[in-house]
Amino acid sequence: MIQHPAGPAVGETSRELRLAASVSRLLLPLYRLALHEPIGAFERQVLGLLREFIDFDSAWLGCSTLTPGGPSLHSSQTLDTAPDFVAEWEQCKADDPLVALAAGPGGHAGHAGHAVALCVRHAPLPAPMRILCARQRIRHVLCGAQVALPARRATHLSLYRAPGRRPYAERDVRLMACVIGHLDAALDHNRQCRLRAMRAVHDTAAVPQAAALADAWGRILHADASFLAQLQQAWPGWHGPALPEPLRLRLQPGTGGHLANARIRLSWEPEGDLLLVRASPPAPGDLLAPRELAVARLFGSGLSHKEVARRLGIAPTTVRHHLRQAYAKLEVSDKGALASRLLG
Structure with a gap:
């Protein structure tokens, strides 16, 4: 097994100069792509870009939290792996030593990263990992x-x-060690850019919006301060890091949706392997049925119960029923507060 910490050794040899040139050629487009590409497209292009510098048959890029039971995956991007690769890895991830090996002792936070290369046939891998590699044709x-x-x-x-291919060389390990910290930073930069782009689109809207990126299980990875503040106002007992339970229960992989209550309106849509979640103050139309909204608007404009009833062709008792519903849903208690809430 070949293992190297980040960075070339001291002393500029021709080999080290070639490595430095490769790192430079890889990093320049990496950060440029991070500025403009959607998250999923950026991650796919990263893997395609790496293939120009390191020869490989398939690849997997993931973001996770390391736990005693193995990496808890937040996002995942594969290239030329079998369709069941990640699902099969999930079944044996507690036996996967590669992330811990590559990270080095203690995780080396703040350093450029660590890298390892190994041959499945000769490395002391647990049996479940050997079976996974054999099934996926990884040598x-x-x-x-x-x-x-x-x-x-x-x-x-x-x-x-795959089997029959040559092992990774020392140059490949050193290049990976040099690049992985930059890749981590570029992924973070790409996600922050997507949030900024969303804010730029909605800054001119009548209703201001805040945003966050969460994984498919509702764990928040990036968020505006105003997004977190709105969640805390809507759910006073909430402290994160996962989205509030009423929202998490509505999430479905790869699909969007929305949720509104008297304090907040939330909508979400897929963004790569993640979810882009938007928060804004709720509009009356988010909370009231169409007839309730029509009654509330007429009553809030100054009409009496009877005048609203005549305008809509319904009984005054029905008007009062719709108003009771509107007052409760909008959390107001008088006509003035109702009018103010409808004007927003």
């Missing part, structure tokens, strides 16, 4: 990881070669 693995402490949040990249 050689090059893995890099960057771990942020104390949260143990990890970015990990594994490049695979």
